[in-house]
Amino acid sequence: MAKDVEFQDIEYTVSVRKSLISESxxxxxxxxxxGVFRHGQLSAIxxxxxxxxxxxxxxxxxxxxxxxQGTIHINRKASCYITQEDHHxxxxxxxxxxxxxxxxxxxxxxxxxxxxxxxxxxxxxxxRRNVTADRLSGGERKRLSxxxxxxxxxxxxxxxEPTSGLDEVTAAVCVRLFRDLAKQGRPVVCTIHQPSAxxxxxxxxxxxxxxxxxxxxxxxxxxxxxxxxxxxxxxxxYNPADFIIEICDSETHEVIAAMSEAMYNGKxxxxxxxxxxxxxxxxxxxxxxxxxxxxxxxxxxxxxVSDFVIKPLVTSMVxxxxxPRVSTLxxxxxxxxxxxxxxxAVSGFVxxxxxxxxxxxxxxxxxxxxxIQFLHHVICAMFVGLIFFNSANDGARMFDHLxxxxxxxxxxxxxxxxxxxxxxxREVKLVKKECFNRWYGLFPYxxxxxxxxxxxxxxxxxxxxxxVYWLAGLPAELFRYALFTLVGLIVSLCAEGFGLMIxxxxxxxxxxxxxxxxxxxFLGLAIYGFDFAPQIPVIMQWLMRVSFIRxxxxxxxxxxxxxxxxxxxxxEMYCHFDDPKVLLHYVRIDNTNLLxxxxxxxxxxxxxRLLCYxxxxxxxxx
Ligand SMILES: Nc1ncnc2c1ncn2[C@@H]1O[C@H](COP(=O)(O)OP(=O)(O)OP(=O)(O)O)[C@@H](O)[C@H]1O
Numbered sequence: 303m304a305k306d307v308e309f310q311d312i313e314y315t316v317s318v319r320k321s322l323i324s325e326s327x328x329x330x331x332x333x334x335x336x337g338v339f340r341h342g343q344l345s346a347i348x349x350x351x352x353x354x355x356x357x358x359x360x361x362x363x364x365x366x367x368x369x370x371q372g373t374i375h376i377n378r379k380a381s382c383y384i385t386q387e388d389h390h391x392x393x394x395x396x397x398x399x400x401x402x403x404x405x406x407x408x409x410x411x412x413x414x415x416x417x418x419x420x421x422x423x424x425x426x427x428x429x430r431r432n433v434t435a436d437r438l439s440g441g442e443r444k445r446l447s448x449x450x451x452x453x454x455x456x457x458x459x460x461x462x463e464p465t466s467g468l469d470e471v472t473a474a475v476c477v478r479l480f481r482d483l484a485k486q487g488r489p490v491v492c493t494i495h496q497p498s499a500x501x502x503x504x505x506x507x508x509x510x511x512x513x514x515x516x517x518x519x520x521x522x523x524x525x526x527x528x529x530x531x532x533x534x535x536x537x538x539x540y541n542p543a544d545f546i547i548e549i550c551d552s553e554t555h556e557v558i559a560a561m562s563e564a565m566y567n568g569k570x571x572x573x574x575x576x577x578x579x580x581x582x583x584x585x586x587x588x589x590x591x592x593x594x595x596x597x598x599x600x601x602x603x604x605x606x607v608s609d610f611v612i613k614p615l616v617t618s619m620v621x622x623x624x625x626p627r628v629s630t631l632x633x634x635x636x637x638x639x640x641x642x643x644x645x646x647a648v649s650g651f652v653x654x655x656x657x658x659x660x661x662x663x664x665x666x667x668x669x670x671x672x673x674i675q676f677l678h679h680v681i682c683a684m685f686v687g688l689i690f691f692n693s694a695n696d697g698a699r700m701f702d703h704l705x706x707x708x709x710x711x712x713x714x715x716x717x718x719x720x721x722x723x724x725x726x727x728r729e730v731k732l733v734k735k736e737c738f739n740r741w742y743g744l745f746p747y748x749x750x751x752x753x754x755x756x757x758x759x760x761x762x763x764x765x766x767x768x769x770v771y772w773l774a775g776l777p778a779e780l781f782r783y784a785l786f787t788l789v790g791l792i793v794s795l796c797a798e799g800f801g802l803m804i805x806x807x808x809x810x811x812x813x814x815x816x817x818x819x820x821x822x823x824f825l826g827l828a829i830y831g832f833d834f835a836p837q838i839p840v841i842m843q844w845l846m847r848v849s850f851i852r853x854x855x856x857x858x859x860x861x862x863x864x865x866x867x868x869x870x871x872x873x874e875m876y877c878h879f880d881d882p883k884v885l886l887h888y889v890r891i892d893n894t895n896l897l898x899x900x901x902x903x904x905x906x907x908x909x910x911r912l913l914c915y916x917x918x919x920x921x922x923x924x
Contacts, residue, residue, distance in 0.1 A: 305341035305377070307458060307489050309362050310569075312336070312372035314354070314514075331357045333514040334372070336568035338615055339491045341457075343506035344477070344484040347493045348543065350551035354514045355493040356386075356462055362491075363460040365738060367923070379645055381458035382451040382739045386466060388443040389732035390435035391660065393667040396422070396446060397431040400453065405656045406741045407454040409647045421452045425479070441472035445479065451739060454647070459483055461492035470498060477504045502543040509568070512550035517561035520572030528572050528612075532561055570612045645740045653746035661754035672758070679766040682713055687773025694774040694862070697870035697880025704832055704889070706774060707862060711793055711828070711854040713766075715821065718797035719804075723817040726805030734922050744922060748915050755798070763791045776862065785861045785896070792903045793854035799910030800850070807917045828852040832889055850906045856891050857899045864896065 314332035319325065331354050339345040347355045360366035362374055363383050391399055397418065404414040422428040425445045430438060438446060444464055451459070461480065465473035477497075481504055484490040494501075502508075502522055510518040510525075518528055525542040529535070529549070534557075536545045550558065565572075646653060665672070690706045693699055737744055767787040776782065804813045804820070827849035831838040838846075846852045863882035872880040879885045886892040 305457065305488065306375075307339040307362060307491065308375040309338075310336040310373045312358070312361055312370065312374070314357050314361050314366075315369045315371075317369075331514050332361060334567055335511065335514070335516045336566075336615070337509055337516060337519055338571075339489040339507065339509075341489045342484060342487055343489060344481045344504065345489065345491045345507040345509060346497070346502075346505045347491065347509045347511060348495075348497070348547065349511040350547050351495065353511045353550065355495075355511055357514075358509075358511060359460055359462055359491065359493050365460075377457055379740070380456055381460060382454075382456040383460045383735065384444075384447045384451065384462065384464065385731070385735050386463040387731070388435075388440075388447045389728075389735055390443065390446060391664065391732070392436060393434060393664050394660065395432050395434050396427060396438070396449075398663075399435070399446070399450060400431075402656055402660055403450045403453045403741070405648070406653060407647050417453055421449050425449045425452070439472075440468050441476060444468070444476055448479070448483070457488050459488065459490040459492075461490070463495065464492050465494060465497070465501070470501075473498075474501055474504070477501050481506075496547050497543050499541040499543065502541065510546055510550065512558045512561075513555075515558060515562035516565050516568030517550060517558060518546060518572065519565055519568055519570070524572035528564075532557075532564060564612060566614065568615075570614050572612055646743060647740075650743060650746045653742040654750050657742060657747055657750035658754050661750055665754060665758060675758070675762060676765070678717065679762045680769065682717075683766045683769035684773070686710065686713065687770045690774045692773075692775040694776045695871050697872040697877035698874050700879035700885055700888075703862065703879075703885070704859070707855050707858040708829065710770060710790065710858055711851050712825070714763075714790055714793045714854070715797045715824075715851050718794045719801040719817055719821055720814075722798060722801035722805040723813040724805075724810060726802055727808070727810050727813060730806055730918065730921065733918070737922050744915070744918060748918070752911065759794055759798070760791060763787055763794060766790065777867065782861060782865060785865075786858070789854065789857040789861055789900070792857075792900060792907065793850065796850045796854070796903055796907040796910065799907050799914060803910050803914040803917060806914045806921070824849040824851050828855055836890060838890075847902070850903060853899055853903045853906070856894065857896060857903065859886070859889065859891060860894065860896045860899065 311334045312332050313330060313334050315328050315330050317326040318329050319327070335358065347358055349355050357366070361370045361372075362376065363381060364374075364376075364378050365383050391402075394402075400418040400422065401414055404412065404417055408414070408417070418431075419428065422431055425448060427442060427445055427449055430442060435443060435446060448459075459480070464476055464480070468476060480490045480492060484506070497505075505522055507520065508518065508522050508525070509516065518525060520528070522542065525546055526536045529542075529546065534549060536542055564570075648656075686706070686709050689709075690702060693702050694706070696702070733744075733747060736742065737747070764787055767783070767790050771783055771786055776786070800821070801817065804817050807813075808816055827846045828851035830842065830846060830852075863885055867882040870877070870880045870882065879888070883892065
């Protein structure tokens with residue numbers, strides 16, 4: 303497998319629409335760019351803002367697949383991608399994170415402690431091993447991102463804007479570290495916006511992109527002569543990196559097109575001229591098909607080279623075109639075997655178990671959130687309980703009984719829907735990165751996520767139901783209390799699934815608007831027609847089924863008034879609803895059975911969770 307990253311004629315197209323009603327149109331972000339990033343070299347993708355740097359990095363690393371066309375040669379299984387923002391597990395120390403990375407990324411038994419110490423020492427993080435990620439500095443966080451990937455010794459590093467937000471000195475330290483990683487024999491490719499002269503000099507290879515086209519590729523020292531060849535003179539003592547970016551940003555479309563044409567849109571490379579013996583120096587372009595000598599192992603300064611040559615790239619892709627094509631049957635077989643071959647180092651069960659323990663540790667350590675949740679449940683339970691204090695046995699207060707059942711379902715619904723909408727989008731970014739870097743599969747992660755939250759949810763439900771049940775004065779029957787708690791739990795899980803689905807699909811801002819907006823019709827359907835149940839049209843009856851809150855309310859009413867509930871007390875002359883069966887008949891749920899209602903609620907819970915899973919899949923693998 304080739305160690306270099308080679309790409310040819312990459313096009314990246316997105317659909318954009320100006321407004322909700324306007325037709326979408328295609329926008330081409332990358333316009334057929336080609337290039338190569340060699341192993342042993344630190345390469346930078348540079349360009350003005352919006353030029354397409356991140357798009358190119360995402361396309362060649364496979365981080366983005368939809369809309370990308372062209373040929374890419376890369377050993378993706380051994381590559382890793384480090385995102386611009388360093389997303390790390392909260393409340394987990396550096397050492398614990400490293401341990402988790404080892405458990406997930408190293409096949410078979412290994413001495414994790416030795417590996418962790420080795421990697422942390424190399425990255426100068428050993429002294430921070432007992433600190434959580436949120437207490438690390440920007441540079442340390444970046445080094446931790448690298449350390450976590452280093453345990454599996456990846457053969458390619460992709461880094462998106464690794465120096466953004468770092469001061470000059472820290473950025474230089476990081477870039478030197480990337481250079482060391484490259485010198486170990488792998489390609490290290492990063493996007494960088496506008497490096498200082500000293501940082502620019504540390505790169506072995508730069509790839510400049512403007513308006514989706516490659517306008518320069520080669521040794522940083524060849525930038526000034528190349529621009530001069532294009533009749534653009536870089537002022538003396540001016541940082542060539544700044545200069546070429548300014549040119550790309552300000553020049554007309556024709557100049558960019560001319561530069562891109564000179565570079566054959568990335569199919570050529572600017573290299574130091576290897577003069578044949580006796581030949582004279584001077585700027586020249588060559589079409590020789592020999593391997594370019596773009597490498598300059600120690601670029602210590604940015605003194606421009608006096609002679610350079612634009613040479614066509616010789617890549618394995620070009621060479622491969624001469625080879626006989628592999629039969630389509632063989633290619634299909636390869637695709638099928640690839641499908642069944644897991645890209646992960648450990649089994650799905652080990653992934654699940656490691657993730658489950660990690661998530662459980664995070665839940666237990668987050669004491670503040672645990673206390674807030676506990677107090678929230680206790681205070682709300684007291685509140686609801688005191689409003690309906692000792693009223694559960696009063697045969698004259700039929701509407702109060704319905705409001706009690708409604709209130710409980712609304713509590714579970716709002717509590718469980720909003721929390722994931724506000725907290726989950728942050729986690730999605732971290733999980734996307736870890737899934738992409740083959741730490742674990744989406745399914746084990748999702749299973750661990752669902753099960754790890756369950757114990758706390760059950761505990762809080764039991765507490766809430768106990769207080770409410772007791773204060774309202776419902777019959778002291780264990781069976782009824784257990785069913786009451788079970789219904790509450792299922793409504794909670796359904797609401798949480800709904801919240802997770804929104805949290806997995808939208809960012810916090812959109813989610814916090816869409817969440818209440820989508821839950822409102824469910825609330826409307828939940829309270830519709832309790833006072834005129836016999837007149838509800840059939841179509842509305844079907845629509846009401848869609849609302850899980852309605853399902854929850856019906857289930858609670860069945861638990862509270864069904865199951866041979868004794869006649870309620872009547873302190874007035876006549877109580878129409880002192881017989882619970884009359885109430886059940888009045889709201890037309892006397893023919894429904896709890897098992898049926900619960901199975902619909904459970905199906906909805908599974909449905910929302912499936913949608914959440916599919917939404918994550920779409921986001922992670924598109
Ligand atoms: N999914 C998308 N939908 C619409 N436009 C997009 C999409 N992805 C990228 N673009 C547009 O493509 C252009 C290039 O984006 P990209 O993020 O690659 O730029 P960049 O060079 O990395 O910029 P910066 O340095 O500011 O991060 C931008 O104008 C951006 O708005």
